[in-house]
Amino acid sequence: MTDTGVRETSAVTDAAAMTPARDIRPPRRPGGPGRVRRGFAQWAWGLAGLLVVVLVWEGYKLLGPADGVVVGGARVLPRTTDLAMPHVWEMIGRLAEPVTRSPSAQPLWLVVALAALTTLGIAAAGWLVGVVVGVGLALVMQRWRIAEWGILPWIVLSQTVPLIAFAPVVKSWGSRVEIGAFEWQDWMSVALIASYLAFFPIAIGALKGLQSPDRIHTELMQSYAAGYWQTLVKLRLPAAVPYLLPALRLGAANAVIGAVVAEVSTGLQGGIGRILIQFAGQASGDPAKAWGPIFGAIVLGLVAAGSVALLGVILKDYRRTEEAA
Numbered sequence: 001m002t003d004t005g006v007r008e009t010s011a012v013t014d015a016a017a018m019t020p021a022r023d024i025r026p027p028r029r030p031g032g033p034g035r036v037r038r039g040f041a042q043w044a045w046g047l048a049g050l051l052v053v054v055l056v057w058e059g060y061k062l063l064g065p066a067d068g069v070v071v072g073g074a075r076v077l078p079r080t081t082d083l084a085m086p087h088v089w090e091m092i093g094r095l096a097e098p099v100t101r102s103p104s105a106q107p108l109w110l111v112v113a114l115a116a117l118t119t120l121g122i123a124a125a126g127w128l129v130g131v132v133v134g135v136g137l138a139l140v141m142q143r144w145r146i147a148e149w150g151i152l153p154w155i156v157l158s159q160t161v162p163l164i165a166f167a168p169v170v171k172s173w174g175s176r177v178e179i180g181a182f183e184w185q186d187w188m189s190v191a192l193i194a195s196y197l198a199f200f201p202i203a204i205g206a207l208k209g210l211q212s213p214d215r216i217h218t219e220l221m222q223s224y225a226a227g228y229w230q231t232l233v234k235l236r237l238p239a240a241v242p243y244l245l246p247a248l249r250l251g252a253a254n255a256v257i258g259a260v261v262a263e264v265s266t267g268l269q270g271g272i273g274r275i276l277i278q279f280a281g282q283a284s285g286d287p288a289k290a291w292g293p294i295f296g297a298i299v300l301g302l303v304a305a306g307s308v309a310l311l312g313v314i315l316k317d318y319r320r321t322e323e324a325a
Contacts, residue, residue, distance in 0.1 A: 031181050036256040038156060055086050061085050080279025094288035095295070108289065111221035112296035115272040120300055122187050122271065123259040126194025127252050127304070130149070133195065136204030139202075142210040142236070152207075163258065167193050176257070190262040190271070197258035198251040205247025252304040260297055272296050 061080045068084075069077035078084050095112070098105035127266045137155065141148035177184040213235050221231045263273025276293040283290040 003192050057088060080170050083287050090288045091291040095292055108292045112292045114298045115270065115275050116300045119259050119271040121193050122303060123255040126191040126259060127198050127255040129195035130198030130202055130251050131257060134199040136207035137203045141207050155203055163261050164265050167262045171266045184267050186231055186266060189266055190259055190268055192257040193262040194258035197254040200255065201247045201250040205228060205243045206240055209243030210236045212243060213239045249305045249308045252308050253301050256301045258303045272300065
């Protein structure tokens with residue numbers, strides 16, 4: 001072998017020695033132990049937060065003044081009497097007792113659950129309407145910049161309208177709607193008000209997601225001669241998923257809030273908003289009972305927002321991270 005061949009062989013050997021070894025280990029599966037630990041950690045932190053709320057409640061009830069904390073003639077913290085602040089175990093125990101003293105009365109938890117299901121159905125209808133309207137507005141605003149300039153300020157301004165005053169107006173307008181055999185129902189007014197609160201975060205989140213692709217990606221689609229619809233389906237909609245999922249969860253929670261407030265304002269029977277008012281009027285004689293619908297409304301909001309997690313499972317390939325709208 002010549003000197004030149006020896007030098008070339010030595011150079012190749014040195015280069016191979018300096019090159020880091022390729023990692024031949026199999027890729028880590030996304031559903032491995034790390035993901036399970038994160039899931040347990042999330043549940044643990046949630047339970048810890050709930051425990052802190054209970055401890056603060058009971059601690060203030062134990063140590064706080066009976067007449068509450070008054071500053072400058074204004075009460076800034078509530079009274080600690082059993083009428084104003086029942087013990088946590090009393091409120092939970094009251095759920096298992098009959099709603100009234102009648103022998104045939106149903107337990108309080110069942111009455112609250114049935115009312116919550118009614119409100120959940122109405123809120124779901126409002127949420128679906130909010131999704132259609134919010135995503136539709138986002139598509140229009142993303143397609144035409146002048147539409148974004150003209151529509152977006154009005155979308156933001158719409159959320160400043162007092163909902164408790166707006167609900168009776170919607171019910172009054174709806175009662176005048178008659179199209180052939182179709183007749184407007186009271187629950188439709190409640191669903192419309194729920195959609196009114198739900199569409200705002202969905203529209204903002206969808207718009208931000210549709211505008212999230214980098215310019216280099218849109219130019220790449222143009223180099224492939226892709227039209228608007230192809231770019232929308234293959235680039236913008238997948239890129240919008242991490243922004244849209246949190247917005248959908250927030251919209252679901254807003255739909256529940258809108259449905260409960262609308263039930264209170266319109267007087268719709270059967271929902272959890274109605275029994276909130278009804279049981280609050282009985283709080284002087286049965287203070288723990290009034291907290292049953294409040295617990296039901298909290299669980300209802302969690303269920304509504306958690307249901308959107310099913311979409312996250314379906315769209316798991318597009319939601320490696322989630323971005324706040």
